[in-house]
Amino acid sequence: MSALINAYNRLAITLERGEGARVWDTDGTEYLDALGGIAVTALGHSHPAVTAAITEQAAKLIHTSNVYQVKAQADLGEKLCSVAGMDKVFFSNSGAEANEAMIKIARLHARKREIDSPAIVVMEGSFHGRTMATLSATGSRKVQAGFEPLVQGFVRVPFNDVDSLKAVAENNPHVVAVMFEPIQGEGGIVLPDDDYIDAVRAVCDEHNWLMMLDEIQSGMGRTGKWFAYQHSASTPDVMSVAKALGNGVPIGACLASGDAAELIQPGNHGSTFGGNPLSCRVGGAVIDAIENDKLLARAQTLGARLLDGFKAELADVSAVTDIRGRGMMLGIQFDRDCPELVGKAMQAGILINVTRGDTIRLLPPYVMSDAQADTLVGQLSAVVKDALAT
Numbered sequence: 092m093s094a095l096i097n098a099y100n101r102l103a104i105t106l107e108r109g110e111g112a113r114v115w116d117t118d119g120t121e122y123l124d125a126l127g128g129i130a131v132t133a134l135g136h137s138h139p140a141v142t143a144a145i146t147e148q149a150a151k152l153i154h155t156s157n158v159y160q161v162k163a164q165a166d167l168g169e170k171l172c173s174v175a176g177m178d179k180v181f182f183s184n185s186g187a188e189a190n191e192a193m194i195k196i197a198r199l200h201a202r203k204r205e206i207d208s209p210a211i212v213v214m215e216g217s218f219h220g221r222t223m224a225t226l227s228a229t230g231s232r233k234v235q236a237g238f239e240p241l242v243q244g245f246v247r248v249p250f251n252d253v254d255s256l257k258a259v260a261e262n263n264p265h266v267v268a269v270m271f272e273p274i275q276g277e278g279g280i281v282l283p284d285d286d287y288i289d290a291v292r293a294v295c296d297e298h299n300w301l302m303m304l305d306e307i308q309s310g311m312g313r314t315g316k317w318f319a320y321q322h323s324a325s326t327p328d329v330m331s332v333a334k335a336l337g338n339g340v341p342i343g344a345c346l347a348s349g350d351a352a353e354l355i356q357p358g359n360h361g362s363t364f365g366g367n368p369l370s371c372r373v374g375g376a377v378i379d380a381i382e383n384d385k386l387l388a389r390a391q392t393l394g395a396r397l398l399d400g401f402k403a404e405l406a407d408v409s410a411v412t413d414i415r416g417r418g419m420m421l422g423i424q425f426d427r428d429c430p431e432l433v434g435k436a437m438q439a440g441i442l443i444n445v446t447r448g449d450t451i452r453l454l455p456p457y458v459m460s461d462a463q464a465d466t467l468v469g470q471l472s473a474v475v476k477d478a479l480a481t
């Protein structure tokens with residue numbers, strides 16, 4: 092019997108070692124990793140710059156606490172704000188915690204506006220994490236079930252529906268912010284219309300709401316820009332980042348700009364581990380590697396190669412209802428639930444994930460070679476055809 096709390100439905104394999112986009116299990120079987128630890132290992136496994144940052148920093152100083160100045164934190168803060176186009180940052184250890192900071196900033200914004208029972212607009216189909224506040228913000232009953240009473244203060248609208256947002260603005264004077272993923276990840280790689288972010292920005296400006304973006308899955312170069320919002324003409328007031336920022340070393344960040352960046356003051360937020368020298372040194376190495384290896388451009392071209400490849404290979408499979416994505420964030424949707432594809436793809440040497448029941452989600456590392464991308468398209472398409480062609 093396992094000593095682990097039964098929180099996960101795990102696949103039977105144990106991965107032992109990885110290199111770039113490839114991993115090996117304890118039997119020596121090789122897999123192509125198209126899930127990247129769920130959007131985490133963007134630089135691939137065993138990236139030399141990440142390994143060097145970890146080993147050098149671990150030999151020097153891992154942790155001090157935020158009682159003191161932390162140089163690696165200040166350095167990463169500057170770098171991250173620069174690529175994100177934001178003013179200031181608070182570091183945490185995970186995505187959910189970065190979102191907690193974001194939600195707390197919205198509550199402080201409400202106090203400043205003298206709104207006593209504030210509300211944040213959130214979206215149907217969203218995913219923001221598993222803490223009590225973030226699961227309450229999440230637009231999935233499955234995630235919330237069993238944990239009632241939920242945290243109050245969230246108002247839900249359909250994603251990509253500006254009219255619903257405007258209706259809330261007219262009817263609810265308690266709203267202080269809108270929180271959403273620029274591309275929904277867990278929700279099935281759902282891209283809004285091209286002008287959606289700008290339209291939300293306009294509503295936020297009109298009503299003195301904070302625009303708060305959850306870029307935990309879509310950020311750090313995933314879509315071919317540093318952050319997915321950078322495909323629009325707008326900037327957020329607050330933004331959360333995690334996953335690929337540490338390439339596997341736990342780190343999250345909540346960034347803010349303008350007045351929103353001044354709301355947290357000593358005493359109203361904090362973290363023991365958040366922003367420690369080890370995780371921040373690695374975060375800095377990740378940003379440098381994305382820049383040095385020109386991985387934003389690579390994510391764009393590689394993503395387009397994968398998208399075009401799947402569209403060509405699966406054109407005749409009637410069970411496929413949509414193939415979509417941006418950069419290295421891709422979804423293949425079916426007309427039925429298909430969780431069995433995860434195991435079948437694994438048998439064929441490809442690691443994937445199926446989200447919302449009916450959509451294959453691919454979040455491969457940006458360092459995948461063209462040949463590996465073509466193998467992914469060929470092998471996975473064969474699995475899909477074998478399982479679902481009617």
Ligand code: PLP
Nearest residue numbers: 185186187218219220276307308
């Ligand atoms: N927000 C988004 C968009 C996510 O995809 C996730 C994780 O999948 C989270 C938040 C939660 O991040 P974490 O699991 O690091 O707490």
